[in-house]
Amino acid sequence: MALPLYLVGLSHKTAPVEVRERAALDPAVALPAALRRLGKAVVLSTCNRTEIYGVGAPEEAKALLRERGVEPRYLYVKEGMEVLRHLFRVAAGLDSLVVGEAQILGQVREALFLARAHKATESLLEKAFQSAIALGKRARSETAIGAGAVSVAYAALDLAQAVYGDLTGLTVAVLGAGEMAELFLTHLRAHGVGRVLVVNRTAERAKALAERLGGEAFALEALPQVLAEADLVVASAAAPHYLVRPEDLPRRAKPLFLIDIALPRNIDPRVGRLPHAYLYNLDDLQRVVEKNLKARLGEVPKVEALIEKALGDYLEWYAGHRVREAIRALEERLLREVAKEFPHADPLTWHKEAGRRAHPLILALKAQARP
Structure with a gap:
């Protein structure tokens, strides 16, 4: 077939x-x-x-x-x-x-x-x-x-949700105003975060991103103030040196979670040793991505089984479709033949005679189509 x-x-x-x-x-x-x-x-x-x-x-x-x-x-x-x-x-x-x-x-x-x-x-x-x-x-x-998350931006979001559970009302700071920062902020906005603080070396780019996503823009000089107010910091700026060092973090009573997805890194690894500071970097997220991707690949055989079932269903439909098309063509051909044989008869007579002649042929077509 x-x-x-x-x-x-x-x-x-x-x-x-x-x-x-x-x-x-x-x-x-x-x-x-x-x-x-x-x-x-x-x-x-x-x-x-x-x-x-x-x-x-x-x-x-x-x-x-x-x-x-x-x-x-x-x-x-x-x-x-x-x-x-x-x-x-x-x-x-x-x-x-x-x-x-x-x-x-x-x-x-x-x-x-x-x-x-x-x-x-x-x-x-x-x-x-x-x-x-x-x-x-x-x-x-x-x-x-x-x-599971299989991109760095989604993995960072998963990590933030794992840490906080509900992101509603949190103050989130993002260092950088590039594509990765915008992607992550878009995800965060969909999960109901409170304030979004965008920090960038170029104030105009920070302002443009903040305006698109309903956040507040800050120049790099304001970073200490931003770190004092944030619950979660995501760093993705293009910088040749660390933007956040241990001495930049103010004393605080509540914990601060920092996710560094920049390369080179934006956050000095020593920050992770400070009390109340919890730092995750690109390698941590990459391990999450690889684990989730491996889990997805393990599901492929299940999807392949669904595909084979869907292929069978389509072929069954197609067999019926071919019969329906053949019956339609047969009926049209017989109607033309009857009209030619009885040119003075009325259309109802033509259809009745064509139907009578078609009946045994249709039964034969259906019998041929059965598996």
Whole structure:
């Protein structure tokens, strides 16, 4: 039972970033044009992959990507069941740069919605993507494939939650105003922290980040004041020397937790020996990340079992779909024949006669489709 699906794509596994950039299809212009050219297709385009899923022959999809400067050696081409298996692995997070990451499932859903918006889907693709989305949800709810922090920013957040339990109302200081600082602050804001104090060598950058995330900006000279007020300090500044040394910490009655995710380090390791100061560095977080990633990899066989079940379900649906399509084509053909034989009869007579002739043939088609 040949499945007429194809996949042409490239990903972080087959192509460097400069090639993936050329292949990427922006949703405003390039994607609609590609869908018009391809006919019936769904395009999954992210920073790590561009994949074209379609029905029929893959030649046009290959040509489209070649015209965007993608050499054939960077492409993978799959057909039939291997298309489904790959799509299901992608939706479950097994083909991601970080195994089990959750963002890809939303991207698969968005790819389907965009194809629908441009009237580029059909029944096989619709069912394939709906099945992939359902499978991705099951993988995350029935296994631990997405459990535990596997990025430094998430690991730092996990550590903060482990220390404090509830982060609501805490005063958090962040040293640095770069991408890592912003990512961590975004996570913190989602967990209801109180005050957010942003410290940076360049006051303008501190102010810009603080305004975006509802915090307070401080220049580096104000660091002693910030350390006196904070419950939790996260350091991610680009600095060639320590920004926090033992002599910088004021005496305090309540403990201060410090997480140093900068490289080179921002916090002098001697700070961790002070009373009421608890210091964690990048190595501590990396051990958490590696442990969680190992645990995720242990869940892969469970996800693979869900994928095989989903593949079986799709094939069962496809068998019924083929019968339904064959019956529809048969009924249309017989109706044309009857109308030609009895040109003066009314439409009701045509349908009755076509139905009578179709009945034994439909029973034969259904019998052939049974396993």
